[in-house]
Amino acid sequence: xxxxxxxxxxxxxxxxxxxxxxxxxxxxxxxxxxxxxxxxxxxxxxxxxxxxxxxxxxxxxxxxxxxxxxxxxxxxxxxxxxxxxxxxxxxxxxxxxxxxxxxxxxxxxxxxxxxxxxxxxxxxxxxxxxxxxxxxxxxxxxxxxxxxxxxxxxxxxxxxxxxxxxxxxxxxxxxxxxxxxxxxxxxxxxxxxxxxxxxxxxxxxxxxxxxxxxxxxxxxxxxxxxxxxxxxxxxxxxxxxxxxxxxxxxxxxxxxxxxxxxxxxxxxxxxxxxxxxxxxxxxxxxxxxxxxxxxxxxxxxxxxxxxxxxxxxxxxxxxxxxxxxxxxxxx
Amino acid sequence: xxxxxxxxxxxxxxxxxxxxxxxxxxxxxxxxxxxxxxxxxxxxxxxxxxxxxxxxxxxxxxxxxxxxxxxxxxxxxxxxxxxxxxxxxxxxxxxxxxxxxxxxxxxxxxxxxxxxxxxxxxxxxxxxxxxxxxxxxxxxxxxxxxxxxxxxxxxxxxxxxxxxxxxxxxxxxxxxxxxxxxxxxxxxxxxxxxxxxxxxxxxxxxxxxxxxxxxxxxxxxxxxxxxxxxxxxxxxxxxxxxxxxxxxxxxxxxxxxxxxxxxxxxxxxxxxxxxxxxxxxxxxxxxxxxxxxxxxxxxxxxxxxxxxxxxxxxxxxxxxxxxxxxxxxxxxxxxxxxxxxxxxxxxxxxxxxxxxxxxxxxxxxxxxxxxxxxxxxxx
Numbered sequence: 041x042x043x044x045x046x047x048x049x050x051x052x053x054x055x056x057x058x059x060x061x062x063x064x065x066x067x068x069x070x071x072x073x074x075x076x077x078x079x080x081x082x083x084x085x086x087x088x089x090x091x092x093x094x095x096x097x098x099x100x101x102x103x104x105x106x107x108x109x110x111x112x113x114x115x116x117x118x119x120x121x122x123x124x125x126x127x128x129x130x131x132x133x134x135x136x137x138x139x140x141x142x143x144x145x146x147x148x149x150x151x152x153x154x155x156x157x158x159x160x161x162x163x164x165x166x167x168x169x170x171x172x173x174x175x176x177x178x179x180x181x182x183x184x185x186x187x188x189x190x191x192x193x194x195x196x197x198x199x200x201x202x203x204x205x206x207x208x209x210x211x212x213x214x215x216x217x218x219x220x221x222x223x224x225x226x227x228x229x230x231x232x233x234x235x236x237x238x239x240x241x242x243x244x245x246x247x248x249x250x251x252x253x254x255x256x257x258x259x260x261x262x263x264x265x266x267x268x269x270x271x272x273x274x275x276x277x278x279x280x281x282x283x284x285x286x287x288x289x290x291x292x293x294x295x296x297x298x299x300x301x302x303x304x305x306x307x308x309x310x311x312x313x314x315x316x317x318x319x320x321x322x323x324x325x326x327x328x329x330x331x332x333x334x335x336x337x338x339x340x341x342x343x344x345x346x347x348x349x350x351x352x353x354x355x356x357x358x359x360x361x362x363x364x365x366x367x368x369x370x371x
Numbered sequence: 372x373x374x375x376x377x378x379x380x381x382x383x384x385x386x387x388x389x390x391x392x393x394x395x396x397x398x399x400x401x402x403x404x405x406x407x408x409x410x411x412x413x414x415x416x417x418x419x420x421x422x423x424x425x426x427x428x429x430x431x432x433x434x435x436x437x438x439x440x441x442x443x444x445x446x447x448x449x450x451x452x453x454x455x456x457x458x459x460x461x462x463x464x465x466x467x468x469x470x471x472x473x474x475x476x477x478x479x480x481x482x483x484x485x486x487x488x489x490x491x492x493x494x495x496x497x498x499x500x501x502x503x504x505x506x507x508x509x510x511x512x513x514x515x516x517x518x519x520x521x522x523x524x525x526x527x528x529x530x531x532x533x534x535x536x537x538x539x540x541x542x543x544x545x546x547x548x549x550x551x552x553x554x555x556x557x558x559x560x561x562x563x564x565x566x567x568x569x570x571x572x573x574x575x576x577x578x579x580x581x582x583x584x585x586x587x588x589x590x591x592x593x594x595x596x597x598x599x600x601x602x603x604x605x606x607x608x609x610x611x612x613x614x615x616x617x618x619x620x621x622x623x624x625x626x627x628x629x630x631x632x633x634x635x636x637x638x639x640x641x642x643x644x645x646x647x648x649x650x651x652x653x654x655x656x657x658x659x660x661x662x663x664x665x666x667x668x669x670x671x672x673x674x675x676x677x678x679x680x681x682x683x684x685x686x687x688x689x690x691x692x693x694x695x696x697x698x699x700x701x702x703x704x705x706x707x708x709x710x711x712x713x714x715x716x717x718x719x720x721x722x723x724x725x726x727x728x729x730x731x732x733x734x735x736x737x738x739x740x741x742x743x744x745x746x747x748x749x750x
Contacts, residue, residue: 058586066595070602177734181726183678185685186719189705193716197709305593309682313705323594324686327601339594346589 044358052351059343060112063336064105112340118333122326127337131319137213138318142307145238146299149245154292156246157253161261161288162280172250179247185309188240192313195236208236211315237314241306245299252295257288290361297353300346381451385443388451405443412436415497422496435493471739478735484728492544500526501535503542503695508533518711528713530703536713539695540721546696547725550607551677554614559669561615562622567653567661569623570630581627584620592617596679600688607690610683614676625668629661663740670733674726681722697722 092098096107111118117127156176160169179187192210199207209215215229260266261284269283270276308320315321319338326334381388386402412419422429472478491498507513509532516533519525527536569580587595599613633639634657642652683689684698692699697718704715 054582055585055589058582059589062586062595063598066598067602177730178723178727181674181678181730182723183681183685183701183719183726185682186701186715186722189701189708189715190719193708193712197712201709301588301592308593308597309685312686324597327597328687330602335598339598342594343589350589 045355048351048354048358052347055347056344059347060109060340061105063339063343064108067332067336068101068104108336117337120326120331120334122329122331122334127333130322130334131337131341134317134319134322137316138307138311138320140234141237141241141310141316141318142303144234145241145245145306146303148238148242150249150292150296152242153246153249154253154289156250158257158280158285158288160250160254161257164258173254176247176250179243180251182244183309184240184244184306185313187243188236188310188313191236191240209233210236213317237310237316240313241303241310244306245303248299248302249292249295253288253292256291257284260284260288263287290357293356293360294353296356297350300349304342304345382448385447388447392451401443401447405440408436408440408443411494411497412440418497428496432494432496435490436497439490468739472735475735475738477731478738481728481731481733481735484724485732488544488725488728489548491541492548495541495545499535499538499541501538503534503539504693505538506532506534518707518714520711521713527717528711530700530714531707531711536700536717539700540697540718543695543697543700543718544721544725546607546690546694547677547680547722550611550614550680551673551725551729554611554618554676554680555669555673557611557615558618558672559622559665562619563626563658563661563665565619566623566626567630567658570627571634571649571653571657573631577627580623584623587617587620588624593679593682596683597686597688600683605688605691610680610689614679618672618676621672622665622668625664626658626661629664630657633657633660667733667737667740670729670736674729674733677722677726677729 096104099107115128117131119125120127120130123130156172160172163169195206195208196210198204209232213230213233214226215233218226218229221229261280266279266284269279274283304320307318308324310316311318311320312324319341322334323338323342325331326338381391384402385405386398386400389398389401392398419429419433422432508515508517513533516525516529518531519529519533521528525535525537527540529535530539565580569577595617596613599616600610603609639652639656642656647655680689681696681698681701684696685702687699687702689698690696700718701715701722704711704713704718707714
């Protein structure tokens, strides 16, 4: 097991390097100059040259690349152009918000999605199956930003216009009066702000998971050992949840890794719509302000999270499926 | 005598022969489509003449109109003659494939919807009730039309500049549908070629290419897209290119997997024994046999790409604002949610409809093309 973990981690490292290189290349090849934001009227060409030299923009691409890479490895992400704060501090401030949003959504989406998929597979071709299939396909085909806006329309705009008892807030992590509330009310305030963003992310994600789990469970249910389990006289519940689910969930572990990119893409939109101060919103804002250091670090962070997620999924896969750990592969 | 009259009339009116044959669905569809197009052609005659001077759009619309009318008529006559002689054969070359596909009603619905969407997109200059940029409140003083709710005059309402939302959705469909189709075509061609080469050659070339694939796939696609579109000067070609550039690894993986197993099969060995070149084996023997999963991923990919394009426009990174685009319309509507729900709602529904159609079609194709799945369908 240890050698398996070691092998997998070793293959992830060049991947991370590649991600960093692609990010760097895209930004360096782009037209326009990062020093442009320091332009002032009446600035002499000599001053401009000095700024460019101070920022290190004069050096050849390869030199800049290695300098950037080494400072990255040391954990020095430079200073944000827009706010003159260290990039790492801005990202660290945003990270917990993204983490809260993404982890709650991921948990709910996989919980709901797995449950839906299993129910559908067990009752294949029933009315419930087609109803759930239709619903999940509908949400699967929906842009998350539009779903978020529709949720705002119903649960916030209309809710306040029609005088519903609960009106959900549409922006930020906490309300403006957060500091004045008691501890329990503060928690309530946070949860209320979390509801709509989490719901928008969860619905779209759960739809994909349900589609996947249904197919995977259908394959498992057809296998001989399920028939054996039934023939042994086990209760249907035990057959499905103990014997079936254990194997049906193996591909879902991979899905967990694979859905990280779409989850992170989703958080970009959702954070943007709900003014949620997370990494996604930071990234969009920085791109619009041409704040290169933040964009570089943020993109690398997202790429790194995906690589780490896939690595984790691979390792988990090794835990749940011993054949992989021991290098037994068919084909 | 009466039936002879009817069959003569049937030669003139598409769908009648099929209706006489009691094939209600096919006959009804043909007849409705024919009638709708003919009505369009006659009632919008001045518009057609006018749009011809407006450049390529008008000509494309007119050509589409004539082609569809002609195609409808010749299909109806040929089909009707055949059924009259009682030797109807199932349509299409891949009989098994088509019959599996046709049994999946939702997939057929998806196919028809996709077809209808592209037809509508091509006919937009004739169909749209208004010019998408026409602002009656500012150009004709009709101030009541600012954010007017849906009514008979403006079925889907008007936006904050009093422009007709239905017309803008129709014109916006051209961006979404063409970007989706073009980006996926490019990425599928690229991905299939690279995948076939990697799978066929194997060895270190395969290893290196697959690491690149892993790298591109490790990216959250949206972030790479945003970076590409935001830092280079945004244009529709850049958007198509960027979407294609971030999509190809999916196809590459699928094709490589297929080719890996295909190259061990006897027919490849036979081709090699006959001394065929690698490129001939790849293009003539391996790629055609690996097409089934490619078509499925491509169809599902178009839906995904439409969502992404709309997302880029929504963030203000897509096509430039005067051009109507579904994503931009949703973004605009977001600011007016409390006064005019229809501005954001309807363009979003259009996105859902288009993506849903492609997903239904893709699911149906997968069921029909993948033997493992089709066994499942039959139970």
